[in-house]
Amino acid sequence: MMRQYELVESVTSYNANADEALLNKAYVYAMQKHGSQFRASGDPYFSHPLEVAAILTKLKLDDATIAVALLHDTIEDTDATRAEIDQLFGEEIGKLVEGLTKISRLDLVSRRAKQAENFRKLLLAISDDVRVLLVKLADRLHNMRTLHHMREDKRARIAEETMEIYAPLAGRMGMQEIRDELEDIAFETLYPEACATIKERLSQLHGKNEGIIADIEADLTQRLAERGITAKVSGREKRAYSIFRKMEQKSLGFEQLSDIYGFRVIVNTVEACYRVLGVIHTVWPCVPGRFKDYISTPKQNDYRSLHSTVVGPKRQRVELQIRTDTMHRIAENGIAAHALYKDGVSGGRDISGLTAESRAYGWLRSTIDMLAHGDTPEEFLEHTKLELFHDQVFCFTPKGRLIALPRGATPIDFAYAVHTDIGNTCVGCKVNGRISSLVTVLANGDEVEIVRSKAQTPPPAWENIAVTGKARAAIRRATRASARQQYGDLGRHILERAFESAGKQLVPEDLEGLAGSWSKENLLDIYAAVGRGELSAEQILQVVYPDVKPEAAERAKTALPAATAADGWFDLGQSSSVKFKVPETSARGGAEGEEKASPFPIRAMGNTLPVRFAPNGGAVPGDRIVGILSPGVGITIYPIQSPDLKDFEDQPERWLDVRWELNPDNPERFPAQIAVFAVNEPGSLATITKVIAELQGNIDNIKMIRKASDFHEMRIDLEVWDLKHLNQILNQLRSKANISNAKRING
Structure with a gap:
């Protein structure tokens, strides 16, 4: 367990102006309040808030957030009160601790019906101050690290919830390192056999290709140095859950995976990123369709990097990510990277100004805005999960505005992403200058123009076409x-x-x-x-x-x-x-x-x-x-x-x-019922069905009413265009030698 002076030294190592007195007081207060409590593992309970604080120090967060991490369970699990926290540590810290207490009381490990409302309250608590989210994710990460001490049934529920909500939420906030660890632990808990199998296959592959990562690192570093580019190259194998997810999404076997190895190239400037890309593509062939420029068009969680897959040494496909050090820090820590201590400003100051810096926090706020529109908690959870789990495509308005959408999005989603009124009045679209269907699946780089009409209201069927939560919620409203x-x-x-x-x-x-x-x-x-x-x-x-x-x-x-x-x-x-x-x-x-x-x-x-x-x-x-x-x-x-x-x-x-x-642009068939009296001989039924088919009628049902030695009476449910069409069918049936009569039932 981290000692008091170690925690303070950890914070002051990246924030020389940290409030040491605040950290010391929070450490002592939390230790005293939790003194007689123990966790399921048998460890002193105080070890948990201390580990949460340690996780946040690695993200280099301000001293107020570290203090909140130490205090986050005091109101919930001890006799501490909000008033006492306010008096000792200030109203700002008291508010954050109380926000985390309310989240804890939500009991997110619950039935589905309750989970929806709980998740809604969770995001509302986060909306006031992003530090609530950062502490909550660190709290969940430490709980997952000690998950093996829980009962088996509880482990499964917590892991499932982590996989469905907390891991993707961390991903949308750009906190990839935390997301990866949450997913790996949850994956091992929920699918132990699959996890063990993939790890075993990775171990075998590692033995077969021993040294390949080090060889590529050295080769690439040397080639870049020869061209005057200083770079840090690091290689890794993909994580077990990442491989499992790709195998499931693309229905691939392990042997079919071709990019298990990934390499990161960290340089000093944006210009150097593109120079590195040029060097790599002249040395190793690029795999077509596997290049993505997230520097010019960042992801919605602020992720920026160049991605390319190349055929490297030994004809092995490798995935490359090229970015600057700043981009890398944001790629790993996401929204937390925006909360770094800066320019000697007091670490206790509110950092909710992140809305101006972080697109990820902007997404969170826009998601929370949906709460004001009367959706049920279940609908809100459904819509939010849709956006949490989808990768993105980037499309443009005719004026060049960039619109980020989930993969599989349609012009309907695009229209609502621009503005709700545009979506509600949408009647058609042009994609890349051509008139297209509203169910067209959009691709990266598409330019979409929405055709509108004030007389339009969105059909209910659009809800089944739209893939974004915003569009579905607006259509439903x-x-x-x-x-x-x-x-x-x-x-x-x-x-x-x-x-x-x-x-x-x-x-x-x-x-x-x-x-x-x-x-x-x-x-x-x-x-x-x-x-x-x-x-x-x-x-x-x-x-x-x-x-x-x-x-x-x-x-x-x-x-x-x-x-x-x-x-x-x-x-x-x-x-x-x-x-x-x-x-x-x-x-x-x-x-x-x-x-x-x-x-x-x-x-x-x-x-x-x-x-x-x-x-x-x-x-x-x-x-x-x-x-x-x-x-x-x-x-x-x-x-x-x-x-x-x-x-x-x-x-x-x-x-x-x-x-x-009638709408002449959309002709339809309508129900009619006829009775047919046919001679009892082979081929009679075939004659009837042939006549109806040749005249473009549609048979819904045939029922034998009477069956005698010399004739059959059949009742046929038809679909026809109109009365003229029905009479044509009846007249044609009557003209056949083996049909004695045909008439309409209600005529």
Whole structure:
């Protein structure tokens, strides 16, 4: 265990102006508070905060952060209080310690449902001061180093959580060294057999290629020196988890891996980086497609380096990383490298100004911004994991702005990355000057131009196309807002119709004043509740007009409980482009020309609108159609000749006149049902299916209704373009010698 003077000397070695009194006081205070406590390993508990502080000294963090590391468990595990910490060490340190205490109490090793909310709170705690994150990662690293002392079931849960959250979070903060160690320990815990196998194969390979790393280091150093380039060259084998991840992602066997060896070349200047690259590419051939320039286009976590894979000595592929010493420090320590003690400024000063220096911390803040948009904790965790685990591609706007996106991103993700409003109004795109589909997978260097329309709202299906958390969250918010508005429009029409039927007038101001009666905030919430069926028109009518007669209120029950409204149209769901328009007069009743109560307009929203075709025979364009309102069911579309309509003759208030409105740019087939009477002989069924196929009909189902010695009766569910198409099929079937008759079921 590190002694008190050793800790102080470690900090002063990189920060001559460190507050030694603060460090000594924090050391003594923490040791006294934890004095009688022990860890699962049997070590004194104080060894844990001391080791956390030691990890942070290697990152050369300010003395206030080291003090927080020493104190981070005192409020949680001892009788220390926030007030006492404030009094002894100052409010700033007290706030950081309390933030870490709240994170500890989150109990992240928990069920999935709780984990989402806990992770959300974790990032909120981090957002106030990045030092909370640095101490938390160091705390997790030491806990992982001593994981073998835990129970086996607890080890697995902690390792899984580390692999899913803490390791990728460290990676996105650019803290690669900590990420590598977290992943290696978690990998060995979760997949011990795979880890042992890969390590054994690496050992065999090392024996086979003994000396290759030293040979390449010496060769490369000499060649660079001959050209006047001073460089530090170091080689290494890839880590076991890195190899395992690549084998899984690319479905490769160990023997197929060709870049197990990696080399880093550290030089003094950016110019020297490119000179080194030139030397290497003239000595060893470059593997096509394996060069990346992260100096001109840094990663979102501030990582900068040149990457290239070459065919080195012995025809062995090797991966090279070329960077300056400053780049290397940031590559290893990431956001912690920005928190270095500088220019004699007091180490206790707040370093939240990192937002101006660190793109990684900027990403963290933008991620936390999503918390304000009403996503559920589960959605937030899902979206954040999407961004934690994806590698990146870099694309450009027409004006040259660089947009970093996860691999697999589409123009939809690009649009939302530029601005939420651009994403919400996106209707098309151009990639590298060519009109492209919105599902195009973007590649490095693509220039993307978004085509917009103010009339556009994002379809719900986009959520399944987008890969970034920001895009998915924005699409989901826009969908919810649109659905709420459409439910509200429908509810308003339902209420207007109900009040009119009862001989009363709907006064929105009166209704809004009663919003609290139904636990609603405003008028739109009331309308939306009616549109969704949460409130009935009868309930509202009786509250607004208590003297209304029961029979009048009963007529208000015709409200449709589960549909959405907009612009007087309704359609058949997300996958259908067919719409119907409700005329200004109702379908039934009254003398000729007599105006009835205006039926309300309806439109589908995704797959939520309960609009369906008649179960017996369907309906096709060319039929005159009517809609039947069914409370709790929705609207059923019938052709006017359907015999099933007799069941609704005594319920005229449920009838709606509707008409077809087809999209010629997106033709669709519609359901119809036919009965075919065919001679009982070989080839009859083949004749029927051939006719339908040749006329481009689609068979959904065939059912044998009657089977006799001389003929068969079959019922066939078809999909056809329209009534003309259906009649063509029927006429062609009737013309065949082995078919005695063919007719439409509901015709």
